[in-house]
Amino acid sequence: MASGRLKGEVAVIGGGIAGLAAARRLTESGIEVVVLDKGRRPGGRMSTRQQHDRQFDHGAQYIRPHSRRSAVLFSKWRKAGLITPWHAQALELPQRKKVDTSSWHVGLPSQSALTDYLAKDLNVQCQFTALDISGEKDRWSIIGHKHQSAGPFKAVFVTCPAEQTALLMRPFPELHEIVSQASSRPCLATMVEFEEEVMVDFEAAFMEKSTLAWVCRDSAKPGRPNKECWVLQASEEFSRANLEDPPEVIASKMLHAFAPLSPVELPPVSFCRGHRWRYAFASQTIELKQPFFPEVGIGFAGDWLCSANVDEAYWSGVDLAEHYLRLKEK
Numbered sequence: 001m002a003s004g005r006l007k008g009e010v011a012v013i014g015g016g017i018a019g020l021a022a023a024r025r026l027t028e029s030g031i032e033v034v035v036l037d038k039g040r041r042p043g044g045r046m047s048t049r050q051q052h053d054r055q056f057d058h059g060a061q062y063i064r065p066h067s068r069r070s071a072v073l074f075s076k077w078r079k080a081g082l083i084t085p086w087h088a089q090a091l092e093l094p095q096r097k098k099v100d101t102s103s104w105h106v107g108l109p110s111q112s113a114l115t116d117y118l119a120k121d122l123n124v125q126c127q128f129t130a131l132d133i134s135g136e137k138d139r140w141s142i143i144g145h146k147h148q149s150a151g152p153f154k155a156v157f158v159t160c161p162a163e164q165t166a167l168l169m170r171p172f173p174e175l176h177e178i179v180s181q182a183s184s185r186p187c188l189a190t191m192v193e194f195e196e197e198v199m200v201d202f203e204a205a206f207m208e209k210s211t212l213a214w215v216c217r218d219s220a221k222p223g224r225p226n227k228e229c230w231v232l233q234a235s236e237e238f239s240r241a242n243l244e245d246p247p248e249v250i251a252s253k254m255l256h257a258f259a260p261l262s263p264v265e266l267p268p269v270s271f272c273r274g275h276r277w278r279y280a281f282a283s284q285t286i287e288l289k290q291p292f293f294p295e296v297g298i299g300f301a302g303d304w305l306c307s308a309n310v311d312e313a314y315w316s317g318v319d320l321a322e323h324y325l326r327l328k329e330k
């Protein structure tokens, strides 16, 4: 990741896996790209929360390939030491049905290792929340929340979740109408470290008809610090009903829902924090005939154009970049 100029040929708004994949593909073809992201680090929903000597993958939990090209990509990433298989002992609860985890992988030593790798040597500008795209085709400027201005750019790729993309598309009524057809659903998450091992016979579990939808001993993933760190995810119903609660209230309610899974009392808690993912999973996706609109010079990528998983979001970024490159050749 480099700090650099705030202008180039293409601006990529959003430094999640889709935006980073697009930016890398363009950079490989010699195009000057600036990635603008509102977070403190790039990675988006692939982030890992580092808290002193503990860490939590509080967004995407594991990745698996959904296509032939993803399988090829995963083997490349495995060889580079960026990801590793995670054959977790996982159950569906309450039935206690075993889950096939043979295709599960995780980033090494954290989920964010993959996005950190993709961001390496790119011009990524963090803490830049894009509020407005102004100007005209071939000369776009992007205005940030601290009145920063980036540009001019020939083209802009918007790779934020659908709702955040729609906000940026308000000056472009036709694009706004298209993007507004997609939507996401929220997910509340809790990161918790216990002082001792939690006495359950699984490392991860999908849960039905519960406040929680997923629980995972995050520290059981390969290459993690020797701790007892868990990540809990709430059900859609609970997440929607409690979305505006303060993080400590979210964490307390979710921990309470976790307790009955252990046959004995939970060990003392040494760290506990709730996190609100307002746009967690693309729920209503849309299919675009083409991801780039040359008449305005704006294109889109992200999971709302495919499905809510990491490898497909990655390919949506690559596909957008390649579409742009093909148009340039004509």
Ligand SMILES: Cc1cc2nc3c(=O)[nH]c(=O)nc-3n(C[C@H](O)[C@H](O)[C@H](O)COP(=O)(O)OP(=O)(O)OC[C@H]3O[C@@H](n4cnc5c(N)ncnc54)[C@H](O)[C@@H]3O)c2cc1C
Pocket (backbone or CB within 6 Å): 013, 014, 015, 016, 017, 018, 019, 036, 037, 038, 039, 042, 043, 044, 045, 046, 058, 059, 060, 061, 062, 063, 064, 128, 129, 130, 131, 159, 160, 161, 164, 187, 189, 233, 277, 279, 280, 281, 282, 301, 302, 303, 304, 307, 308, 309, 310, 311, 313
């Ligand atoms: C709790 C949770 C669990 C998940 N579990 C899994 C899983 O196990 N496996 C799996 O495959 N997928 C999982 N997913 C889904 C997966 O994480 C996403 O589908 C994928 O990471 C989406 O990538 P993206 O690049 O499209 O979006 P994002 O990662 O959301 O990237 C978009 C970026 O845009 C930035 N941004 C937004 N608005 C602006 C703005 N105005 N200006 C500048 N920047 C902006 C954000 O900061 C963000 O970095 C999970 C998601 C969540 C939240």
